[in-house]
Amino acid sequence: MSTHSLVAAWTEADLDVVGRVRDVVRAPDRVLATDGARVDPTAPEVVQLAADLVATMRVSPGCVGLAAPQVGESAKVFCVDVSQHPKARDHHGTFVLCNAEVVEASRNERAREGCMSVPDLTGDVKRPSRITVRGQLPGSGEEVTIEAGAFEARALQHEIDHCDGLLFLDRVAGAHAIYARKTYL
Amino acid sequence: MSAVTLHAITVLGHDRPGIIAGTTGRIADLGLNLEDSTMTLLRGHFAMTLVCAGDAGAEEIERALAPLAADGTLTVTVREVPDEQAPAPVGTPWVLTVHGGDRPGIVSAVIGEIAGVGGNVTDLTTRLTGDLYLLIAELELPAEVDADALEGTLRAVAEQLGVGVTLRPAESDEL
Ligand SMILES: [Zn+2]
Numbered sequence: 001m002s003t004h005s006l007v008a009a010w011t012e013a014d015l016d017v018v019g020r021v022r023d024v025v026r027a028p029d030r031v032l033a034t035d036g037a038r039v040d041p042t043a044p045e046v047v048q049l050a051a052d053l054v055a056t057m058r059v060s061p062g063c064v065g066l067a068a069p070q071v072g073e074s075a076k077v078f079c080v081d082v083s084q085h086p087k088a089r090d091h092h093g094t095f096v097l098c099n100a101e102v103v104e105a106s107r108n109e110r111a112r113e114g115c116m117s118v119p120d121l122t123g124d125v126k127r128p129s130r131i132t133v134r135g136q137l138p139g140s141g142e143e144v145t146i147e148a149g150a151f152e153a154r155a156l157q158h159e160i161d162h163c164d165g166l167l168f169l170d171r172v173a174g175a176h177a178i179y180a181r182k183t184y185l
Numbered sequence: 186m187s188a189v190t191l192h193a194i195t196v197l198g199h200d201r202p203g204i205i206a207g208t209t210g211r212i213a214d215l216g217l218n219l220e221d222s223t224m225t226l227l228r229g230h231f232a233m234t235l236v237c238a239g240d241a242g243a244e245e246i247e248r249a250l251a252p253l254a255a256d257g258t259l260t261v262t263v264r265e266v267p268d269e270q271a272p273a274p275v276g277t278p279w280v281l282t283v284h285g286g287d288r289p290g291i292v293s294a295v296i297g298e299i300a301g302v303g304g305n306v307t308d309l310t311t312r313l314t315g316d317l318y319l320l321i322a323e324l325e326l327p328a329e330v331d332a333d334a335l336e337g338t339l340r341a342v343a344e345q346l347g348v349g350v351t352l353r354p355a356e357s358d359e360l
Binding site for chain 2 (some may be wrong): 026027028030033108118120121126165166167169170171172173174175176177178180
């Protein structure tokens with residue numbers, strides 16, 4: 001697996017607009033269950049949305065990715081950044097993709113997932129741990145195809161699912177694979 | 186095969202540390218074998234069902250477990266049950282997820298469609314957290330059921346209830 005140098009070098013400064021921190025919507029808001037619209041990655045409102053997603057992710061503790069439906073916009077745009085996460089290995093740092101889809105996937109692994117839009121639950125989800133994703137960078141609109149593994153692969157699939165109107169709840173492994181998230185004081 | 190007497194025991198009520206230890210300790214003292222059990226918290230209530238095998242009678246078990254319910258916060262029931270052979274699978278395993286805003290009738294409407302095609306629910310969890318209602322069911326569907334058509338029907342039912350539904354094959358890991 002090799003990282004994509006253009007994507008790895010990307011930062012939100014490339015967007016040239018200031019991101020605004022947006023409110024994160026929670027299930028059962030229907031926007032989270034709606035298949036997002038494909039977007040023009042060069043459109044100013046999409047560039048602003050990309051910047052907003054990164055800004056909102058940055059201020060959210062432990063957040064490794066955020067998708068447009070989570071800020072109330074039914075659109076296929078998401079950001080990820082797994083670089084600060086202890087489970088991350090090879091990764092691309094912060095980046096935003098538009099109209100992304102998984103084009104290849106292999107090596108299923110099961111792991112526990114949570115989501116800012118489902119704050120009270122976590123669940124065991126089986127997902128491929130080696131994937132190839134194709135999408136477009138916001139601003140330039142350049143099409144990129146990246147390989148991702150391990151935790152970044154999981155984060156990407158979780159966010160792509162959001163863009164398609166799916167939550168991790170739609171993929172949990174079974175009736176006993178869902179857990180109440182506890183806060184221990 | 187010798188006939189074995191089985192009893193189903195339920196313990197329901199206010200949660201506190203030591204309920205499982207107290208229940209299983211008394212069961213062991215009677216020489217009963219714990220065959221199957223499940224325990225969870227339902228809206229904060231302790232809820233446990235066990236099946237145990239052995240020679241003690243229902244009244245003897247009830248007497249032994251009575252101290253658990255002495256403070257009035259737990260209800261214990263004991264009932265003899267017949268030996269059930271695990272049924273052969275009727276078809277293929279599936280996982281159904283339903284989530285959305287809470288409203289009455291979600292489970293009955295959705296599960297009714299499963300029953301309507303001869304499907305069997307083998308495991309079920311529902312949760313209400315905040316405004317979010319979640320149902321996850323493990324199902325067996327008869328081989329002749331068209332799962333795509335069933336998912337379409339479920340979607341239509343879910344649409345009317347304002348919830349979302351996904352139906353997907355249950356995968357097992359062969360290690
Ligand atoms: Zn999420």
